[in-house]
Amino acid sequence: MKKLLRLAVPVTLLALPQCTTAPGASIARPPVTSSVRIDYVHEKLPNGLNVVYHVDRSAPIVAVNSWYNVGSKHEQPGRTGLAHIYEHIMLFKGSRNVRDQERFALLEQAGGRAGVEINGTTSFDRTNYFQQVPSNQLDLALWIEADHMRTAGEALTIQAVDAQREIVKNERRQSTDNQPYGSWIEKMIGYAFPAGHPYSHSVLGSMQDLSAQTLQDVKTFFSQYYSPDNAVVVIAGDIDLDASKALVRKYFGTIPRGVPRPALRSTAVTSVLSTPAREIVNDANARTPAVFIGHRVPPTRAQGSASVPLLVAVLGSGRSSHLFSRLVRERQAATSATAFSLGLVEGADLLIANAVGSPGANSDSLANALSSALDSAVVAITPEQLARVKAAVRFQFVNGLQTMGGFGGRADRLAEGQTFYGNPDWVNRRLAEFDAVTLEQLRSVASTYLTPANRVTLIFVPAAQQSAPRGN
Numbered sequence: 001m002k003k004l005l006r007l008a009v010p011v012t013l014l015a016l017p018q019c020t021t022a023p024g025a026s027i028a029r030p031p032v033t034s035s036v037r038i039d040y041v042h043e044k045l046p047n048g049l050n051v052v053y054h055v056d057r058s059a060p061i062v063a064v065n066s067w068y069n070v071g072s073k074h075e076q077p078g079r080t081g082l083a084h085i086y087e088h089i090m091l092f093k094g095s096r097n098v099r100d101q102e103r104f105a106l107l108e109q110a111g112g113r114a115g116v117e118i119n120g121t122t123s124f125d126r127t128n129y130f131q132q133v134p135s136n137q138l139d140l141a142l143w144i145e146a147d148h149m150r151t152a153g154e155a156l157t158i159q160a161v162d163a164q165r166e167i168v169k170n171e172r173r174q175s176t177d178n179q180p181y182g183s184w185i186e187k188m189i190g191y192a193f194p195a196g197h198p199y200s201h202s203v204l205g206s207m208q209d210l211s212a213q214t215l216q217d218v219k220t221f222f223s224q225y226y227s228p229d230n231a232v233v234v235i236a237g238d239i240d241l242d243a244s245k246a247l248v249r250k251y252f253g254t255i256p257r258g259v260p261r262p263a264l265r266s267t268a269v270t271s272v273l274s275t276p277a278r279e280i281v282n283d284a285n286a287r288t289p290a291v292f293i294g295h296r297v298p299p300t301r302a303q304g305s306a307s308v309p310l311l312v313a314v315l316g317s318g319r320s321s322h323l324f325s326r327l328v329r330e331r332q333a334a335t336s337a338t339a340f341s342l343g344l345v346e347g348a349d350l351l352i353a354n355a356v357g358s359p360g361a362n363s364d365s366l367a368n369a370l371s372s373a374l375d376s377a378v379v380a381i382t383p384e385q386l387a388r389v390k391a392a393v394r395f396q397f398v399n400g401l402q403t404m405g406g407f408g409g410r411a412d413r414l415a416e417g418q419t420f421y422g423n424p425d426w427v428n429r430r431l432a433e434f435d436a437v438t439l440e441q442l443r444s445v446a447s448t449y450l451t452p453a454n455r456v457t458l459i460f461v462p463a464a465q466q467s468a469p470r471g472n
Contacts, residue, residue: 085213197347236414276455
């Protein structure tokens with residue numbers, strides 16, 4: 001989902017080139033500045049809650065974004081999917097003073113929009129809840145957020161758990177079990193991380209584990225992870241700083257710290273796979289073949305990890321990317337070819353290359369074409385390519401900061417910095433990290449990690465193609 005509202009940003013943005021020459025003529029491109037400054041005030045309450053305030057009074061709106069340092073990596077074996085179930089409970093079930101489904105209703109009545117401006121998400125590494133409302137409704141937004149943090153656990157019933165469990169199980173059927181290529185993520189992380197590793201199971205969890213969750217499991221999970229000492233609350237927009245601090249103390253200041261949390265199981269793995277993996281998947285839902293190739297790469301919290309998003313962009317961002325050019329335009333072996341990373345923060349991240357073949361395409365030929373394109377990726381990284389992807393990645397990052405809430409907005413980035421890097425100022429340093437990546441460094445990352453030995457290859461073959469002789 002993307003935010004629609006665009007605001008003036010009090011930061012130094014990209015210096016875009018001015019086209020004053022005829023088409024086809026050389027255009028002088030001024031140097032691009034990477035300066036971004038999102039001012040903020042950070043404080044930590046006695047109960048451990050980190051609060052970040054960002055004041056921008058250019059429009060009468062305010063975003064409240066709460067990040068909890070809990071994701072699927074914190075789940076115990078046999079209890080996968082618990083973090084995602086609890087996200088649903090926080091959003092849709094009540095607390096002591098907010099009835100079931102009333103969270104959205106109250107915020108929408110105040111002017112927010114469900115989905116775009118009011119929502120929640122769960123990842124491998126964290127869970128967040130966000131809302132953007134008119135600035136005169138800050139009191140309401142903070143009250144709702146604090147009431148859920150304080151009392152959502154005590155309001156839980158087995159009926160509430162069962163209802164959200166069924167919704168999550170249906171979400172799994174729609175996105176994984178009954179989707180073409182839907183099992184790729186579970187298979188990929190199953191090969192890329194050893195059994196029992198915190199990243200070796202999906203955020204959705206298994207059907208068996210979802211069915212096994214008990215009311216006590218969910219209540220224990222809440223008491224361990226949904227406490228102020230495990231959370232960051234960001235308030236961004238048209239606010240009075242002192243008045244906002246007073247509201248935070250009023251609603252959050254007396255919430256007690258949580259109970260001790262289990263230690264996170266080790267996320268350490270070798271920097272690259274010790275042996276490659278390959279599986280042919282017979283997919284009854286697929287109509288055309290598809291290939292997913294994953295590689296271990298440095299986690300996003302590692303020094304120098306800014307190279308990874310740039311490498312992703314070189315490989316698979318847009319129609320001028322390396323994979324699209326090789327597989328779609330030149331060889332016409334695929335209808336789409338992309339690359340992305342999972343954005344994992346610990347141990348190792350995964351860079352995924354994906355190609356979807358044309359109807360009737362041969363799956364083995366498609367896999368060979370994708371592998372060959374990855375083998376030749378290093379030579380595709382030219383100074384011009386690096387400059388192009390740096391501009392694209394910078395633009396994407398800065399463009400997000402023009403919004404106050406939602407995905408990639410200022411509240412989101414400030415919370416990300418505090419949660420993953422212990423410092424909201426990360427948002428002001430990120431562009432400099434991209435700028436510091438040199439051509440040699442990017443080529444070194446590509447040659448180190450895009451190797452056949454570091455690959456998990458998943459080849460999805462349509463059931464109809466399976467019934468015909470291979471190679472047809």
